[in-house]
C-alpha cells in the first residue's frame with residue numbers, strides 16, 4: 001500500500017498505536033526496519049569484503065542501527081558500531097540491541113561526552129569504512145543538534161563516504177525538511193512506514209539522497225487513512 005507523506009506526529013502516532021492498541025511489540029517494528037535497511041545495503045553489493053561503520057544515537061533510531069549491524073554481521077560483513085551515549089545510559093529497545101550485539105561478539109564501543117575532543121579517532125573509524133550508516137537521530141529530534149552529535153555529523157559529511165540514513169538524515173526536521181543546526185547528507189535514506197512530509201521541501205533531497213520506503217509491519221487497519229491517492 002502506497003503511503004502519502006507523513007508528518008512527524010503522524011508517523012510516531014502510527015508506531016505508538018501499533019504497540020498500544022494492537023499489542024505489536026516495538027522490537028518487532030524495529031527488527032523489520034533494520035532488516036529492510038540492511039537488505040538494501042546488500043543489494044548495493046555490501047558483502048564480506050565490505051566494512052560498514054554504524055553510528056547509533058541513544059534512542060530507537062540507534063536501536064534500528066543495532067539491528068542493521070546484526071543482519072550485516074550475519075552475512076559476513078565487517079561491522080563496527082559506535083553508540084553516542086554514556087556507558088550504561090541506553091534504555092529500552094536500544095539497550096536490548098546493545099546487549100545482543102555485545103553477547104554476539106560484534107565490535108561496538110561508546111563515544112561519550114568526554115570524547116568530544118577526540119574527533120580524530122572518529123575520523124579514523126570513518127576513513128576505515130566503506131559505508132557509514134547514520135542511526136543517530138530519527139523522528140525524536142526535538143532541538144538543534146549540538147555537542148558530540150554535531151561533531152559526528154560534521155565528520156561523516158566531510159568524509160565523502162557513502163552514507164545510508166535510517167528513517168531520515170540525522171538533524172533533518174521531518175516536517176520542514178530543514179537542517180536543525182546541522183544534518184547528514186546521505187546517499188540514500190531508508191525511511192520507515194512512509195515518506196516524511198519534509199522530504200519534498202526544496203533542498204531536502206540534498207540531505208536525503210534517494211529515498212526508499214521500508215514497510216515495517218504496521219497493519220493495514222492503521223495505515224488506511226494515510227493511503228496515497230492514486
Ligand SMILES: NC(=O)C1=CN([C@@H]2O[C@H](COP(=O)(O)OP(=O)(O)OC[C@H]3O[C@@H](n4cnc5c(N)ncnc54)[C@H](O)[C@@H]3O)[C@@H](O)[C@H]2O)[C@@H](O)CC1
Pocket residue numbers: 015016019026029030031033057058059060061062063064136137138139140141142143144145146149166167168192216
Ligand atoms: N517507536 C517505534 O515503534 C519505532 C521507532 N523506530 C525508530 O525510532 C525513531 C524514533 O525513536 P526515538 O523516539 O527514540 O527518537 P530518536 O532515536 O530519533 O532520538 C531520541 C534521542 O535523541 C535525543 N535528541 C533529540 N534531539 C536531539 C538533539 N538535537 N541533539 C542531541 N540529542 C537529541 C533525545 O533526547 C533522545 O535521547 C524513528 O525515527 C525510527 O528510526 C523504528 O524502530 C520503528 C519502530
Ligand SMILES: [K+]
Pocket residue numbers: 061134135136137138165166167168169170
Ligand atoms: K538517522
